[in-house]
Amino acid sequence: MTLLDGRTEPSREASASDLFEKTRAQSLALAAPLSDEDMGLQSMEDASPPKWHLAHTTWFFEEFILKPSLPGYRPRDDRFALLFNSYYVQAGPRHTRSRRGLLSRPSVPDVLSYRAHVEDALRDGLDRDAFELEGDRLDELITLGCHHEMQHQELLVTDLLNAFSYNPLLPAYRAPGPAQVSAVSTPGWTCHDGGLIEIGHDGTGFAYDCEGPRHKVWLEPYRLADRPVTNGEWIAFMEDGGYTDQTLWLMEGWAVKEQNRWDSPLYWWRQDDAWWTFTLQGPRPVDLAAPVVHVSYYEADAFARWAGHRLPTEAEWEAAAAATRIQGNFLDSGALVPVGRRPGLWGDVWQWTSSAFSPYPGFTPPEGAIGEYNGKFMVNQMVLRGGSCATPQRQMRASYRTFFYPHQRWQMLGLRLAGDQ
Structure with a gap:
């Protein structure tokens, strides 16, 4: 490759x-x-x-x-x-x-x-x-x-x-390239029959302990957006009062939002009547067609409710991903900025799911200190799938589970919508 x-x-x-x-x-x-x-x-x-x-x-x-x-x-x-x-x-x-x-x-x-x-x-x-x-x-x-x-x-x-981001000089990690202006794509959906499926690592190649054992899960028919939510869609959410309408938010999420005074994704600010964001290439105008990034689980859940949809479960995401080719931009490429040029499940941003990070049926951590790798973190965290522009490509696999606390935003965190058929 x-x-x-x-x-x-x-x-x-x-x-x-x-x-x-x-x-x-x-x-x-x-x-x-x-x-x-x-x-x-x-x-x-x-x-x-x-x-x-x-x-x-x-x-x-x-x-x-x-x-x-x-x-x-x-x-x-x-x-x-x-x-x-x-x-x-x-x-x-x-x-x-x-x-x-x-x-x-x-x-x-x-x-x-x-x-x-x-x-x-x-x-x-x-x-x-x-x-x-x-x-x-x-x-x-x-x-x-x-x-x-x-x-x-x-x-x-x-x-x-x-x-x-705390430096007033807003230094760039990588030399900035020309500002990217993307064509805004119309969102589409892929439909999935559901039924009795298997998720978890199949034993081929490397996997972390929390990716197994492979086990059966029943899924009702569902549909999945063919791309992550974009910055332009997020701005529409903001302009429609998404950060001020308490009915859209989980109670805990609203309290965290109020405490931290969130009114936009992390690293965003308003400048010259336009939204800007801070990236590893320094300050950039917000690309309306690129995936929104640096949003918490609470924000993602509120957006999904505002949009009339929901977040996928991790089983729904994995079932859809198992048959797709890995594509996107990854740490190996040196891009290190979300780009979102092609529909697909992989890369650009990690995608919040509605699934808590918990052990699969039959999970047993390895003995010794190495067994502390994942098992001890299986509480109060939510699973994300798909990898981001900062994820090494070797780690891309359908069963890979990353996890963060629902209030965290500093990682490359975004979302993809799901719904029932």
């Missing part, structure tokens, strides 16, 4: 070591445009500094692969285990999440040296066949570590966008 910048996407069957090399290189490429000052920015507790993302993803390989299974491995600095653990209670104590931006030490060069130390150790262990792991377990852990790092690649750029 050829990416938008001309590079060729490696096959999903690439070896774990090859995936490791490409994933690690991609993280450094994402950090390359940043200054040392940029690398330490933390705008809120939900976000982390770019430097921390680079170090934490390195700690993951060290903690779960090198330390327990490579004889003779010596950490570069034992203190890094405290600094760069995130939420793995069984892996030991952790630095306070909200204070990651205060870690001026280790420096950026120290973090890059730490990355190189871990990478060299892993390569050497592979070359010598020195790991004390049975069967395919080593490849499985390396692959998990790579997909974990891909998730942090997405977080790195979205966290950075939030940090840059």
Whole structure:
């Protein structure tokens, strides 16, 4: 598959070591445009500094692969285990999440040296066949570590966008291109028969534990919009009093909206009688045909009610996606701005569903600290599907479940409408 910048996407069957090399290189490429000052920015507790993302993803390989299974491995600095653990209670104590931006030490060069130390150790262990792991377990852990790092690649750029948004200079992460003006497309619908279907990962290739077990779900006939909701449609919602009509909102959502004084998506403002937004390419006029992005579950639910429709369940979304080809713009392409040029289920923005993030029937987390990856977060969060312009393309699959709290907006979050037939 050829990416938008001309590079060729490696096959999903690439070896774990090859995936490791490409994933690690991609993280450094994402950090390359940043200054040392940029690398330490933390705008809120939900976000982390770019430097921390680079170090934490390195700690993951060290903690779960090198330390327990490579004889003779010596950490570069034992203190890094405290600094760069995130939420793995069984892996030991952790630095306070909200204070990651205060870690001026280790420096950026120290973090890059730490990355190189871990990478060299892993390569050497592979070359010598020195790991004390049975069967395919080593490849499985390396692959998990790579997909974990891909998730942090997405977080790195979205966290950075939030940090840059507080700078009055509104700096651009990527050099801005010409303003995009899209043709507004008429929304359409795809109809689905429903019935007894199966969802969840089918066992082919990589998946996170929360994507299984595969199980049966009954769906009534439904229809799904053939594209995400656009900025132009969102402006119509705003102009029709969408943010002031309490009857459209869930009670909790209204309280959050009032508390935070929301009257538009995150990063929007009014300028010269037009709506503008802040992106990774700096300030841009709002593209009326592009998917709306940076809206909470509460806002998405209110919009759906205003439009006379609803949000899809995750089972409806997955059933529709299972037969579609992956298309869209992804982190690998370097686009990093929602574009929404083609109808489809994939890319551009994550799409809120009406489904709570809960375990599938028969779900059992893995043993040990690695089992804390997803299971402990299965409460009070909502599932999103589809991936965004910041999602690495390797992570695109119909069963992939991401999840956020319903009030959160700083990720690339949008929506697609659904309805009953």
